[in-house]
Amino acid sequence: MARIVGIDLGTTNSLVAYMADGRPRVIPDRHDRTMVPSVVAMTDNGLIVGDPAKEHLTRNPERTVYSVKRFMGKSLEDVQGELAYFPYHLTEQGGVIRIKLGEKTYSPPQISAMILKELKRRAEAHLGESITKAVITVPAYFNDSQRQATKDAGMIAGLDVLRIINEPTAASLAYGLQQKMQGTIAVYDLGGGTFDISILKLKNGIFEVLATNGDTHLGGDDFDRQIANLFVKEISEQHGLDLNAYPDHMQAVRLEAERAKIRLSDELKTTAILDLPESKGRYSRDLTRDQLESLTMELVERTLGPCRLALNDAGLTSSDLDEVVLVGGATRMPLVRQHVEALFGKQPHCELNPDEVVALGAAVQADILGGGTTDLLLLDVTPLSLGIETMGAVMSSLIRRNTTIPASAKEMFTTYVDGQTGVDIHILQGERELVKDNRSLARFRLKVPPLPAGVPRIEVTFLIDANGILNVSARDVRTGATQSLAVKPSYGLSDDEVERMIGESFKFAADDLKARQLIEARTEAEAILMATEKALKQGSHLVGEEDLSSIRASMAAVEAAKSGEDHKTIRAKMADLEKATHHLAEVLMDTSLKAALENKKLSELTSGK
Amino acid sequence: MYHHTHSTVGPRELPMARSMCWHCQSEVAGEYFCERCVKVQPVSKDLDYFTCLGFPRRLTIDQHQLETKFYELSRAFHPDFYQNKSAAEQTISLGNSAMLNIAYRTLRDPIERAEYLLDLEAGSVKEIRNSPPADLFEEILELQDTLSEYRAAGHASETESTLRAKLQSERNTLEQRQREMEATLQQLFVQWDTLQDRGEATDQARTERDRILKQMRENLSNRTYVKNIVSDLASTIG
Structure with missing residues (x-):
């Protein structure tokens, strides 16, 4: 079976991991960086992803997308309150948010797919094989629409998503495997944009989730925003500047706020420095840990309610817990650790890198699915109750929250009017009584044979699969015939749209490839020019004038090609330059060899001593 | 959702609802897997939760034994272990797991267990009281x-x-x-x-x-x- 990788598709950073010799490993890039910033930038040369895209946050804020996970499976209305914080432009089409980048619009799954493709490329380069199958993690408290959007992203990226698993449970797999953890544990996962709490029982290789709760709109981003708001306010007071009019500076503020927050996890005091627009000089401010904590106290306290609810749903009190585990970059904050420790009365674990542990767990789950690991099994739950709309706009629950998945419920439908040929069904998710207070998932129309009222009997099965995603099927009890259903998601892409995006993705892939090849060629050209420059300094006196002028001409040609748009021309000119420097390289090699033989340093030889 | 059996015969004596392997057509002697071709067999929808988990229809259940049985059957049925199997086996695995999960959830809680048993023994009972006792x-x-x-x-x-x-x-x-x-x-x-x-x-x-x-x-x-x-x-x- 082809290799399956585990992917943590995070709000701020994403990672890919795989299992080798019974141990999960995160895949680094050439510079040994394990995290790919979840940032996508539209440049004049096409779309770029990750670290290079991060540079565009301040340079090109309106065309650089970050924190796209916040928009997965959401409508514009859902995020109305925070639109002002994002410099890029959002619209909506068919209940799905669209992000405007230049002339085109992209759905959040398409943007996420670009990040996934980057991870896929990274894994392929590292493992030297084609990667087509993956396990992707999502916050445990993600609803059906958000899970489906993540699965769509995988498909658009050309990945067969074998399983969607919950981030805190993935983390528990890594801890269970690597730290041999057992007993009842709580996983507190505060990421870039989401918060989850899961209570699990680990026993003989079974990881049984007892309850989960969370907030899909609470994370490190919100902490940064508190600090950034303070900076913006002070800049307005001290310099009479409204930074909101300068998207590039707003991004700089956000990034400086994040850096200050991170530094304050280790230090008690730090200085934030920002260059101001309109030649207003600089803003510089000391921020103490105490100040940070009073700014973010309320946010940290917001995580405690879900923790109590989860414990209650699990039928436990904090004294029943054997271990508490911290996951997510934001749990590095001392304030968070203090609160967790106070609530659960236990010092929390953080032996495994909180940024990497989810990806590691995803790799373990991938190995379980691939048949490599056979002694571990994850039994997860559905975070939200599933139901249908009944008379009086009331939700009738079919599958309660915290039910182990896969879970199914059957419901019998009939007609109220003679000859009625359809029954409309509205599927909901949530804990509230009224339809309007819950999340609408989908609607469909059940086809019914025209018969006297009450005679038709259609049995509808609602099945939540191991991904936490709903599947609906219907069967006519009288005839036994099954019925295919056209379920229309309330906040998701239709199947046709996903198909179209997969097609487009291949087209973009060609553009992306071109953009990447160009960037790579330019980088290498830069490197070869610098190396030649250096060689000339060392050995220009060792070769003839003819060689030198040929080298100079070739260098100019590479320089010219580098500012062009064609990677092939750059490569061709680089090859010419290599030919031109052939003799020089030989001479230098000889000289350095001789130097080595005479036990002298090359610098001594070439500096004319 | 399920058929109500009014028989008081012990669950061990209940005949299994299927008698033939869906795959190799041999008579299935094994409880959850065909003894001949080792394919997973669908747990009948007519089976009550007690039988499904291999417990007699009693109201006192050893929680530890119940959990052990649930874990054992989860290992047998969970879709994670059917990733490389045929579509038919995957469907059976999904259905069996869903049935097992609801069975365990019901029997684990003494009150739900009793309500379920009443339902089996005396028909639907969940009458909702509107006035105080x-x-x-x-x-x-x-x-x-x-x-x-x-x-x-x-x-x-x-x-x-x-x-x-x-x-x-x-x-x-x-x-x-x-x-x-x-x-x-x-x-x-x-x-x-x-x-x-x-x-x-x-x-x-x-x-x-x-x-x-x-x-x-x-x-x-x-x-x-x-x-x-x-x-x-x-x-x-x-």
Whole structure:
């Protein structure tokens, strides 16, 4: 079976991991960086992803997308309150948010797919094989629409998503495997944009989730925003500047706020420095840990309610817990650790890198699915109750929250009017009584044979699969015939749209490839020019004038090609330059060899001593 | 959702609903897997949850044994282990897992287990009580009055704190009441199990069976009523 990788598709950073010799490993890039910033930038040369895209946050804020996970499976209305914080432009089409980048619009799954493709490329380069199958993690408290959007992203990226698993449970797999953890544990996962709490029982290789709760709109981003708001306010007071009019500076503020927050996890005091627009000089401010904590106290306290609810749903009190585990970059904050420790009365674990542990767990789950690991099994739950709309706009629950998945419920439908040929069904998710207070998932129309009222009997099965995603099927009890259903998601892409995006993705892939090849060629050209420059300094006196002028001409040609748009021309000119420097390289090699033989340093030889 | 069997035959004697392997057509001797081709077999939808988990139809169940059995069957059925198998096997794995999960969830909780058993033995029971049990009538009426007074009282007023104290003591009384009902239920569970273990088919045994079922039904619905009032109270006074 082809290799399956585990992917943590995070709000701020994403990672890919795989299992080798019974141990999960995160895949680094050439510079040994394990995290790919979840940032996508539209440049004049096409779309770029990750670290290079991060540079565009301040340079090109309106065309650089970050924190796209916040928009997965959401409508514009859902995020109305925070639109002002994002410099890029959002619209909506068919209940799905669209992000405007230049002339085109992209759905959040398409943007996420670009990040996934980057991870896929990274894994392929590292493992030297084609990667087509993956396990992707999502916050445990993600609803059906958000899970489906993540699965769509995988498909658009050309990945067969074998399983969607919950981030805190993935983390528990890594801890269970690597730290041999057992007993009842709580996983507190505060990421870039989401918060989850899961209570699990680990026993003989079974990881049984007892309850989960969370907030899909609470994370490190919100902490940064508190600090950034303070900076913006002070800049307005001290310099009479409204930074909101300068998207590039707003991004700089956000990034400086994040850096200050991170530094304050280790230090008690730090200085934030920002260059101001309109030649207003600089803003510089000391921020103490105490100040940070009073700014973010309320946010940290917001995580405690879900923790109590989860414990209650699990039928436990904090004294029943054997271990508490911290996951997510934001749990590095001392304030968070203090609160967790106070609530659960236990010092929390953080032996495994909180940024990497989810990806590691995803790799373990991938190995379980691939048949490599056979002694571990994850039994997860559905975070939200599933139901249908009944008379009086009331939700009738079919599958309660915290039910182990896969879970199914059957419901019998009939007609109220003679000859009625359809029954409309509205599927909901949530804990509230009224339809309007819950999340609408989908609607469909059940086809019914025209018969006297009450005679038709259609049995509808609602099945939540191991991904936490709903599947609906219907069967006519009288005839036994099954019925295919056209379920229309309330906040998701239709199947046709996903198909179209997969097609487009291949087209973009060609553009992306071109953009990447160009960037790579330019980088290498830069490197070869610098190396030649250096060689000339060392050995220009060792070769003839003819060689030198040929080298100079070739260098100019590479320089010219580098500012062009064609990677092939750059490569061709680089090859010419290599030919031109052939003799020089030989001479230098000889000289350095001789130097080595005479036990002298090359610098001594070439500096004319 | 499932068919109600009114038979009192022990679950071990119940014939399995299928008799032939869906795959190799041989007669299936194994419980969950065909003995000949080792393919997973669908757990029949007609099977009750007790049979599904291999337990007799009793109200006292060893939690540890139940959990062990649940884990064992989860390892047998979970879709994670069918990723490389045929579509048919994947469908069976999904269906069996979903059935197993609901069975475990139901039997794990003593109250849900009893409600489910009543359902099996005497038909649908989940009658929802709208009026208080007779012996609690006065008390509940008074409580409703206090509750509406409390909701009308101004924030942080003296009346509010007096009423809160009163409600808190009401809550303690009702919680005590709920515990008593649960103790009574526990006794009924033991009576039921003892009667089943004797396995007599006399008229006297039948009368006894009906009496226990009737009392259980009453107690269960009273308990649910009180429990709902208590959680209402808890969410009002916090």
